[in-house]
Every structure is written in structure tokens, then in C-alpha cells.
Amino acid sequence: MNFCSHCGQPVRFDIPEMDNRPRYLCDQCGTIHYQNPRLITGTLPVAPDGRILLCKRAIEPRLGYWTLPAGFMENGETTVEGALRETVEESCVDGRNPTLLSMISLPEFDQVHVFYRVDMPNYEFDTTPESSVVDLFEAGDIPWEEIAFRTVSATLRHFLEHIEADPVPVLNTAVFRHRR
Amino acid sequence: MNFCSHCGQPVRFDIPEMDNRPRYLCDQCGTIHYQNPRLITGTLPVAPDGRILLCKRAIEPRLGYWTLPAGFMENGETTVEGALRETVEESCVDGRNPTLLSMISLPEFDQVHVFYRVDMPNYEFDTTPESSVVDLFEAGDIPWEEIAFRTVSATLRHFLEHIEADPVPVLNTAVFRHRR
Ligand SMILES: [Zn+2]
Ligand SMILES: [Zn+2]
Numbered sequence: 001m002n003f004c005s006h007c008g009q010p011v012r013f014d015i016p017e018m019d020n021r022p023r024y025l026c027d028q029c030g031t032i033h034y035q036n037p038r039l040i041t042g043t044l045p046v047a048p049d050g051r052i053l054l055c056k057r058a059i060e061p062r063l064g065y066w067t068l069p070a071g072f073m074e075n076g077e078t079t080v081e082g083a084l085r086e087t088v089e090e091s092c093v094d095g096r097n098p099t100l101l102s103m104i105s106l107p108e109f110d111q112v113h114v115f116y117r118v119d120m121p122n123y124e125f126d127t128t129p130e131s132s133v134v135d136l137f138e139a140g141d142i143p144w145e146e147i148a149f150r151t152v153s154a155t156l157r158h159f160l161e162h163i164e165a166d167p168v169p170v171l172n173t174a175v176f177r178h179r180r
Numbered sequence: 181m182n183f184c185s186h187c188g189q190p191v192r193f194d195i196p197e198m199d200n201r202p203r204y205l206c207d208q209c210g211t212i213h214y215q216n217p218r219l220i221t222g223t224l225p226v227a228p229d230g231r232i233l234l235c236k237r238a239i240e241p242r243l244g245y246w247t248l249p250a251g252f253m254e255n256g257e258t259t260v261e262g263a264l265r266e267t268v269e270e271s272c273v274d275g276r277n278p279t280l281l282s283m284i285s286l287p288e289f290d291q292v293h294v295f296y297r298v299d300m301p302n303y304e305f306d307t308t309p310e311s312s313v314v315d316l317f318e319a320g321d322i323p324w325e326e327i328a329f330r331t332v333s334a335t336l337r338h339f340l341e342h343i344e345a346d347p348v349p350v351l352n353t354a355v356f357r358h359r360r
Contacts, residue, residue, distance in 0.1 A: 001185045005204075005213070008183035008190075018309070021254065024185075033185070037253050038216045039292060073217050074201065078285035078354040079292060100352045103283065103294070105258035112219060112259060114283070129198070170350045172280045174258040 006031045037110045040151075041082035042070020043118045044101055044159055045093050045125075047136050052156070053120065055090050055131035057148055065148035068115060068155065069093070069131075083116045091134045092126035095119070102155040102171035113151040117159060117168065139163075150175045186211045217290045220331075221262035222250020223298045224281060224339055225273050225305075227316050232336070233300065235270050235311035237328055245328035248295060248335065249273070249311075263296045271314045272306035275299070282335040282351035293331040297339060297348065319343075330355045 004011050004026035011024040016032050024033040045053040045068075054066045069090035073082035080098050087095045095118030102115045125134045137143075139160050147153040158171040184191050184206035191204040196212050204213040225233040225248075234246045249270035253262035260278050267275045275298030282295045305314045317323075319340050327333040338351040 003183055003185050003188035005181045005183050005185045005191075008188050010188075011185075034252065035255055036218045037255055037257075039219065072214065073292075075215055075217055075290040076287050077217075078287050079283065079352070080285070080354070081287070100283065100350055103259065103280065105260070107256050107258050107261070110255040112253075167349055169347055170280055172259070174260070 001033060001035075004029060004031055005033070035110075037105075037107075037112055039073040039079065039082070040070050040111055040113045041073045041079050041086060041115075042068050042113070043083050043087045043093075043095050043098065043116045044068050044155060045087060045091065045095055045118050045120050047120045047123060051136035051138055052142065052159075053091060053093060053125060053134065053136055054142070056133035056135075058127075058130055058132040062148035064132075064146075066143055066146050067148040068152050070113065070115065070152075071130075073114075079114050080116065083114070084118070087118065090128055090130045092124065092128060093118075093120055094124070096121050099168060100170050101168060102151070102158055102173075104151045104154060104171065105174040106151065107174060108177050113149075113155075115151075115155045181213060181215075184209060184211055185213070215290075217285075217292055219253040219259065219262070220250050220291055220293045221253045221259050221266060221295075222248050222293070223263050223267045223273075223275050223278065223296045224248050224335060225267060225271065225275055225298050225300050227300045227303060229316075231316035231318055232322065232339075233271060233273060233305060233314065233316055234322070236313035236315075238307075238310055238312040242328035244312075244326075246323055246326050246332075247328040248332050250293065250295065250332075253294075259294050260296065263294070264298070267298065270308055270310045272304065272308060273298075273300055274304070276301055279348060280350050281348060282331070282338055282353075284331045284334060284351065285354040286331065287354060288357050293329075293335075295331075295335045
């Protein structure tokens with residue numbers, strides 16, 4: 001951030017009064033520009049026969065790796081609405097009965113990833129501009145070495161470990177680039 | 181948003197190519213300024229005798245109403261770290277053993293509120309610049325008519341309804357200003 005988005009003057013990076021961490025400050029109009037983590041919402045779609053849907057990424061980052069449908073939550077929607085919207089956008093799947101599966105922090109990326117288990121009402125899915133291949137996998141056939149993100153592999157593992165549980169416990173953890 | 185925070189030129193609000201919703205766009209440097217929901221993290225602190233800690237708000241909004249300690253999650257922290265930090269900042273309580281209690285979307289406010297149940301290791305708590313009174317309440321004495329936010333009352337109710345459950349199920353819902 002170089003300029004104030006409100007008045008257009010240059011900002012400085014400093015600790016405001018009554019605060020304890022540096023923010024982008026505008027001396028011209030007084031605005032403090034807070035920056036906060038962003039939410040990624042997505043789903044783990046389960047087909048009527050129990051197979052799991054994965055998408056091969058058609059875009060960077062991690063182009064060519066497999067992932068669950070997910071993306072940035074938008075203003076004006078709920079976490080469930082964001083997860084279902086991304087599922088349509090990335091796999092053309094109409095997810096049903098969302099149940100919360102995981103909430104995983106990535107503090108080094110300023111992100112929180114939230115995944116829901118959803119039922120697929122049928123076998124309808126398709127590729128999209130973001131997914132070059134969309135396919136269903138038996139638990140034993142998941143390409144663990146080619147999963148795009150650690151939040152996705154953690155969510156898949158958690159789902160498989162609790163596949164009989166009702167309600168499914170929610171995985172709440174954090175992923176770090178290097179172990180702390 | 182009036183100006184590009186990267187280059188300082190005026191922005192326009194329009195739908196970018198390959199997108200389906202309007203964003204603030206800079207024609208000068210090409211930056212698309214995405215705006216996303218913010219996370220509020222907090223706790224429901226439980227004293228050794230089972231009483232619940234509440235804070236009377238010393239600041240707007242909802243000055244004078246009771247709330248759970250909570251605030252905006254910061255970049256570089258996990259949801260748990262944010263919740264525990266806010267608990268110290270608002271009540272001087274050193275929360276232990278955080279377990280996820282609720283994740284509630286407020287789509288009209290572009291927020292998601294996340295609360296953890298935490299154990300208080302002792303009876304140490306204090307007022308802060310954000311809390312004019314901090315006190316412990318029996319379940320039967322919670323001032324339901326003076327609770328600051330609906331996400332707080334929903335989280336309190338959920339906790340009391342599942343006080344015997346292990347693990348406690350996670351409340352995942354949304355709050356709307358007007359019923360949809
Ligand atoms: Zn300014
Ligand atoms: Zn610009």
C-alpha cells in the first residue's frame with residue numbers, strides 16, 4: 001500500500017495511538033487502513049456412491065495439482081453460500097446438505113480456509129476455466145502426492161478418518177510453512 | 181474507495197473481464213482491488229466454578245451492553261491466537277484449552293464471527309479500555325436483554341444447550357438483519 005484509497009495522498013506505515021501494531025496511516029484524511037486475513041471457502045463433494053470429487057487446477061498457483069473446489073469468500077455472502085458458489089464455479093456441482101468439516105488458519109498467508117462436506121445429488125460435474133479435469137475418486141485412489149494445498153489434504157484425511165461419525169467433528173487447526 | 185492504493189490514481193467500480201461482480205479497478209496500473217469479509221475472533225471464558233465471563237462494552241458500537249471478548253483477527257495470527265489475544269485485551273483473562281464453539285456469518289456486515297470456549301485457570305480478570313465492567317455470570321443470571329450482538333447471544337445459548345456434550349458440536353449459522 002502506497003496511497004490512501006480514500007483521499008489519494010501517500011500513506012505511512014506506523015503504529016497508531018492506542019494501538020500496538022503498525023498500520024498504513026493517512027495523515028491527510030486520518031484514515032487507518034486495517035488489513036485482515038481473508039477467508040477461502042470450499043467443499044468436499046461426495047457422490048451418491050461415496051466417491052470424492054477433486055479438481056485438477058487449470059490456473060496458478062499449483063497448476064496441474066488436484067484440489068477441492070474452493071475460493072475467496074465474497075462480501076455479502078455466508079460461508080456456506082461462498083462454499084457452494086465456488087463448487088459450482090470450479091466443478092459445476094450443485095452441492096447439497098453442507099456440513100462444516102474444517103477451519104484451518106494459514107497465518108503466514110493471512111488466510112483461513114473453511115471446508116464443508118456436501119452431497120452431490122447426481123453424477124453431474126464438468127470442467128471449468130479453473131479446473132482442467134474434474135473426477136471422482138475412491139478413498140484408496142486419492143492422489144496424495146499431487147494434492148495442491150496442505151489444507152486440502154488435511155481436510156480429506158479428516159473426512160476419511162471420521163467417515164462413520166455423526167455429527168462429523170470439525171477439524172480446527174493451523175498450517176505453517178515451517179514447523180514452529 | 182476512491183483512489184488506487186498502489187499508484188494513487190482514481191479507481192472506477194466496474195465488472196472486470198472474466199469476473200461476474202463489480203470491483204474497484206485501476207486503469208493506470210491494472211490493479212483489481214478485491215474486498216472480502218473480515219473475521220471477528222473471540223472466546224466464551226468459563227471460570228473454574230462454571231460461571232461465564234462477560235464484558236460490558238466501554239466503546240461503541242453497543243456501548244453499555246454485555247458481550248464476550250472478541251475483535252478483528254489480525255494478519256499473521258491463527259483464529260485461536262486472535263481469540264486468545266482479544267480475550268486478554270478485553271478482559272485480562274488468560275484463556276486455556278480453546279475449543280471451537282461457533283462460526284456465524286453476517287453477510288450484511290461482511291463479517292464472520294468465530295468463538296471458542298476457553299477455560300479460565302483462576303479468577304483473574306479485569307476491566308480494560310474496551311470493557312467498563314468484567315464479571316462472571318451463572319447461566320440463570322445472563323442478562324439476555326442486554327447482550328450487545330446476536331452472534332454473542334447465539335453462542336451463549338448454544339454453549340448452554342450443549343454444556344454436557346463432548347465434543348461440543350460447532351454452531352454454524354448466519355444472522356440477518358431482517359429474516360430472509
Ligand atoms: Zn487519506
Ligand atoms: Zn493503480
